[in-house]
């Protein structure tokens with residue numbers, strides 16, 4: 001059974017991906033800040049293959065110990081999905097410095113540190129998959145999301161160089177860049193804004209968490225062993 005460590009597993013895209021991973025026979029090592037009934041249900045349905053670690057990625061100093069604990073309990077990790085992120089929005093000029101700093105810590109520093117420690121077991125295995133969840137905002141733009149956008153394009157840059165570094169060991173590193181999906185993160189986008197985004201997309205709808213999760217499963221599969229250093233945009237055609 002292949003071990004997949006997924007962050008932000010308890011809600012939204014992370015939850016849907018965890019469900020699909022469990023169904024597909026992976027061992028799911030989910031890490032998130034707040035436990036949810038929905039994730040608990042997935043755990044109950046797959047008692048031997050779905051696990052939960054409560055951790056706040058703002059605590060970057062604890063990441064090394066977290067990885068040590070998980071690998072001690074479950075063995076080497078095949079796949080890492082850096083999915084947890086916060087989506088604080090706001091006009092830069094009036095944004096609190098503490099919000100800027102949290103965005104950088106949770107969305108950039110934490111996934112880089114987590115990847116640093118998890119990649120060690122992948123290097124020993126000489127195989128592995130790393131998926132960094134970016135966003136179309138990292139390459140397009142949206143009023144009020146400049147700092148969030150900066151964190152998401154940082155991950156794209158991280159993906160590209162790390163793919164070069166780890167490729168020799170048959171470890172792939174890719175970015176999944178979703179478009180708008182209806183989750184907690186986009187709760188604030190209501191009515192007109194959401195309708196506009198739908199109208200502008202090729203398919204006349206938003207991307208769904210199922211669209212995003214299906215792409216995660218493809219990237220983790222043997223069929224995708226030859227694809228690295230790239231961005232998979234899953235946005236119902238919003239940026240076409």
Ligand SMILES: NC(=O)c1ccc[n+]([C@@H]2O[C@H](COP(=O)([O-])OP(=O)(O)OC[C@H]3O[C@@H](n4cnc5c(N)ncnc54)[C@H](OP(=O)(O)O)[C@@H]3O)[C@@H](O)[C@H]2O)c1
Nearest residue numbers: 008011012013033034056057084085135180181183184185
């Ligand atoms: N939704 C969209 O439209 C959209 C579009 C493009 C990209 N994305 C990206 O897709 C990914 C998933 O987003 P989503 O829409 O599924 O968001 P979501 O519904 O808010 O879920 C995010 C998950 O990450 C966890 N998380 C957040 N901060 C954390 C922290 N400091 N430590 C540990 N866990 C933390 C959350 O836990 P808590 O409940 O405790 O906060 C939650 O379980 C993110 O990387 C996001 O940037 C989303």
